[in-house]
Amino acid sequence: MRQIRAWWQRMRGLSRDSSREREMADEIESHIQMQAEENQRAGMSAEEARRRAILKIGGVERTRQAYRERDTLPLIENLLQDLRFAFRQLVKNPGFALTAILILTLGIAASAALFAFVDAALLKPLPYYQPQRLAAVYESAAAFAHSNLSYPDYLDWKRMNKSFQSLDAWSGTGYALRTHDGVEPVPAIRVTDGFFRTLGVVPILGRDFFAGEDLPSGPRTTMMSYTTWQHRFGGRRDIIGQPVSLSDVPYTVVGVLPKGFNFAPRGTPEFWTPFHAESECDLRRSCHGMYGVGRLKDGVSLAQAQQDLQGIAAQLAKVYPGSNGGQGAAIMPLSEDVVGKVRPILLVLLAGAGLLLLIACVNVASLLLVRAESRRREMAVRGALGASPMRLARQFLTEGLALVAIGSVLGLGVSLGVMQVLLRSIPKQGMEQMPYLEGLGLNLHVVLFTLAIAAVATVLFALTPLVRLPTRELHDGLNEGGRGAAGTLWRRLGSNMVVAELAIAMVLLAGAGLLGKSLYRLLRVELGFAPDHLATFEVSGSDAVYGKDEDVRRLDRQLVDRLNGVPGVASAVLTSVGPVGFNGNTDWLRFEGLPYNGEHNESLERDVSPDYFKTMKVKLLSGRTFTSDDDAKHPKVAIINKTLARKYFPNEDPVGKRVGNLDLKPDSMKTIVGVMDDFREGPLDEEIWPAIYYSIYQSPDNYVSAVVRTKGSEAAMLPDLAAAVRGIDRDLGVIDQTTMNLRIQESQSAYMHRSAAWMVGSFAALAALLGVVGLYGVVAYSVGQRTREIGVRMALGAQRGTIYGLVLKEAARLTALGVAAGLLCSVAVLSLMGKLLFQVKAWDLPTLTGVSLMLGVAALVASYLPAHRAASVNPVEALRAE
Amino acid sequence: MGDRADVWQGTLALMVLKTIEAMGPIHGYGIARRIEQTSGDLLSLNYGTLYPALLKLEQEGAIASEWGASENNRKAKFYKLTRAGRKRLEQEAREWEQATAIVARFFRPGEEPA
Numbered sequence: 001m002r003q004i005r006a007w008w009q010r011m012r013g014l015s016r017d018s019s020r021e022r023e024m025a026d027e028i029e030s031h032i033q034m035q036a037e038e039n040q041r042a043g044m045s046a047e048e049a050r051r052r053a054i055l056k057i058g059g060v061e062r063t064r065q066a067y068r069e070r071d072t073l074p075l076i077e078n079l080l081q082d083l084r085f086a087f088r089q090l091v092k093n094p095g096f097a098l099t100a101i102l103i104l105t106l107g108i109a110a111s112a113a114l115f116a117f118v119d120a121a122l123l124k125p126l127p128y129y130q131p132q133r134l135a136a137v138y139e140s141a142a143a144f145a146h147s148n149l150s151y152p153d154y155l156d157w158k159r160m161n162k163s164f165q166s167l168d169a170w171s172g173t174g175y176a177l178r179t180h181d182g183v184e185p186v187p188a189i190r191v192t193d194g195f196f197r198t199l200g201v202v203p204i205l206g207r208d209f210f211a212g213e214d215l216p217s218g219p220r221t222t223m224m225s226y227t228t229w230q231h232r233f234g235g236r237r238d239i240i241g242q243p244v245s246l247s248d249v250p251y252t253v254v255g256v257l258p259k260g261f262n263f264a265p266r267g268t269p270e271f272w273t274p275f276h277a278e279s280e281c282d283l284r285r286s287c288h289g290m291y292g293v294g295r296l297k298d299g300v301s302l303a304q305a306q307q308d309l310q311g312i313a314a315q316l317a318k319v320y321p322g323s324n325g326g327q328g329a330a331i332m333p334l335s336e337d338v339v340g341k342v343r344p345i346l347l348v349l350l351a352g353a354g355l356l357l358l359i360a361c362v363n364v365a366s367l368l369l370v371r372a373e374s375r376r377r378e379m380a381v382r383g384a385l386g387a388s389p390m391r392l393a394r395q396f397l398t399e400g401l402a403l404v405a406i407g408s409v410l411g412l413g414v415s416l417g418v419m420q421v422l423l424r425s426i427p428k429q430g431m432e433q434m435p436y437l438e439g440l441g442l443n444l445h446v447v448l449f450t451l452a453i454a455a456v457a458t459v460l461f462a463l464t465p466l467v468r469l470p471t472r473e474l475h476d477g478l479n480e481g482g483r484g485a486a487g488t489l490w491r492r493l494g495s496n497m498v499v500a501e502l503a504i505a506m507v508l509l510a511g512a513g514l515l516g517k518s519l520y521r522l523l524r525v526e527l528g529f530a531p532d533h534l535a536t537f538e539v540s541g542s543d544a545v546y547g548k549d550e551d552v553r554r555l556d557r558q559l560v561d562r563l564n565g566v567p568g569v570a571s572a573v574l575t576s577v578g579p580v581g582f583n584g585n586t587d588w589l590r591f592e593g594l595p596y597n598g599e600h601n602e603s604l605e606r607d608v609s610p611d612y613f614k615t616m617k618v619k620l621l622s623g624r625t626f627t628s629d630d631d632a633k634h635p636k637v638a639i640i641n642k643t644l645a646r647k648y649f650p651n652e653d654p655v656g657k658r659v660g661n662l663d664l665k666p667d668s669m670k671t672i673v674g675v676m677d678d679f680r681e682g683p684l685d686e687e688i689w690p691a692i693y694y695s696i697y698q699s700p701d702n703y704v705s706a707v708v709r710t711k712g713s714e715a716a717m718l719p720d721l722a723a724a725v726r727g728i729d730r731d732l733g734v735i736d737q738t739t740m741n742l743r744i745q746e747s748q749s750a751y752m753h754r755s756a757a758w759m760v761g762s763f764a765a766l767a768a769l770l771g772v773v774g775l776y777g778v779v780a781y782s783v784g785q786r787t788r789e790i791g792v793r794m795a796l797g798a799q800r801g802t803i804y805g806l807v808l809k810e811a812a813r814l815t816a817l818g819v820a821a822g823l824l825c826s827v828a829v830l831s832l833m834g835k836l837l838f839q840v841k842a843w844d845l846p847t848l849t850g851v852s853l854m855l856g857v858a859a860l861v862a863s864y865l866p867a868h869r870a871a872s873v874n875p876v877e878a879l880r881a882e
Numbered sequence: 883m884g885d886r887a888d889v890w891q892g893t894l895a896l897m898v899l900k901t902i903e904a905m906g907p908i909h910g911y912g913i914a915r916r917i918e919q920t921s922g923d924l925l926s927l928n929y930g931t932l933y934p935a936l937l938k939l940e941q942e943g944a945i946a947s948e949w950g951a952s953e954n955n956r957k958a959k960f961y962k963l964t965r966a967g968r969k970r971l972e973q974e975a976r977e978w979e980q981a982t983a984i985v986a987r988f989f990r991p992g993e994e995p996a
Contacts, residue, residue: 057929063929070941
């Protein structure tokens, strides 16, 4: 208790002002005077009396010092003193301080921001109970490593498996929500009854779906997301039990999901409804439309579960060879399913930021080294005045600490800005797939990460100048400016640092170059169609209104007619899935007359309106395209792409051949009437798949993608086109209005490559700048050190050219070393980027050569300045200078 | 620095407390002189160590200080015991007596415990 009180008093002593100091001095002075008076009374002279008094007390300064130390906590007092001194030093040298702080801020900001992303995306992407026990469950087929489950398969898997505590499934859907102003398309998910229990999510209001609620006989009920509850229903608690109209069917609201809940695989669904298998597809074993999610039993590994399901799939394949032949099982951690695609890019970016941070630290360290060099004399003086080596070392530590502290705080601030910029650069669509990025900011993890960086940097910065701390030869420092051995040591260390910096910069530059080239290749990949002047959007009609084939067929006809009637439209067409979308929506084909062994000939399937290929400007290779006569009254026809033609009809003309389903059912048979050139239906970075096209009038859809070629600006036409659609039926949903070029630019593959290229590119630019500045520093310092030598050489007749050569040769040697080391590292490191490179190898010679040249030239330009200074040395002055 | 609990420090604090108790409010010099006199000038006190000891006692709340005028009308800082200090003095005095009594037994001839 007593001790605590005393400590507290001493802590307070730290902040006391100088009046306290004066008080202590006064007390000691009064003591001395009293003693002196008494001594005088005893017969001493005034002078002697005072001398004795001081002697008796043991020296005024010593007493004061002891007194002062007792008054405060000397360790902290010293630290504060050092800090104050450090700040004074920094302020006195603003150029150095600003440069160092700026560099550190940049490095820390970049690392902290990217760490925040990694933390959000890779470390805690799933806001569920024990997410590591959750698995994403897929079927697998020859063409698809991961394909959706069919409902009948799901039921069998759920019943037969021994690995999962619970296995549930979901399927994305959309409803037309009736509101006061008409209807609005809303994303939704149909789930099996135990879905939320499997995730371990409990509604904050109302109840979860009960067992059996997902059966066709179950009631029409729905749960909604927290956001929907807040925005659409004002957060009213009496919403439970109220009806909402989804696609003209009344559903009863039974629950509201928690605020923090999100389901990344499906973006931002507003409503969740029980599955209710009813449609033809739901009940067909070969119609794959569901995603499985299961919670593993305790002690069951992913591999064991995989084996279990694989066994079940094999059994099903035996029982149902037609639909299940060749179908297996594929499971992975749910987190892998959610963030698997962004992981490589995030890791590459984090690595890039890390390298930038490293180069920043090396750079600041070498700045400190230069400063330590110029402060040798100061250190020597302080040493001579009695500062212990420990005390001097502590001074450096404090200065490093001050730098890092300022850099970290600024860096964290800047990183918030960087995060916002990065978040905003993500297209809306991409953002919906990464709900875990919402609320990204400075959390505890990021701050701890930054603290860890700061600690390492502080140690580094404290140790660096220590190399130059003249412990044994303090007096040497006093003698002279300190040249010779000491200078060489620094030059060697500084040179090594520069080589390291250049090598790191080289790695980053090479990475940026490769990513840039990938992006270039990707955006210039052969599309197979002309994307300019194409507007595109999706139209959705509700199943309730457009449930029957003839209604849908009429809708599709009306859409084509109305859109073509809008002034400024050259031609408007429909397709069931827009181009540059995804490789999915496939059909299994069997060709009449070709041998068939039961395998699934997987092919993309698209339903398109007559002028589709003409509008897209895709070349017809043989046969004909669809006409408006290819409708329900005429025989069914099909068009195939070149890849499909090559795969199944390598040596003959497919036109006139017939194709059908796996049983060659008569009503499924279609005659191939044409072969089109290949174009990109799927993502830019994937291979072109076989594709088959049906006439939309023979195979109508109530959810279609419209593609409109315009005469003028396509973006400007979008409102008119949407109005034309709503002119048919104001309840039709018009979704994702955009231009084809934007659709390509913002497609996931393009976005991934672009962001990677830009980020790594800016890191590389900064790194190169820092590396080159570092080189400049080393060369300039070395020239400064060698002024006398250069003077001697010139006095002895060396030409200016020789001097240039002397300096540039040193710079060139360092640069060459750095670039060479960098090249080796690049090839090793960049091979790890594999997935992010598109049509480019890690050892792409032109890129590596270009980057080396760029860095080399920049380095030589930077060393030209000091070389010029060296060559302009006046020999007479140089010799006299010392 | 640090609070080394060596005997000298401990006894100095006790002497200071006892002196202040006996003399009433008193300044540092007075305490120093008084300690020397009481010890019959056997103890040569380094006056410089007195002040940190006073400060420590003050920080621990055993004494309080106040500026005032000395007998020669000189400005000086006067120390007096606080209530906590008085209690501490009693306790430490008791402990001291006990300790010396024990040690003394070892040096008293012919009184070996039977």
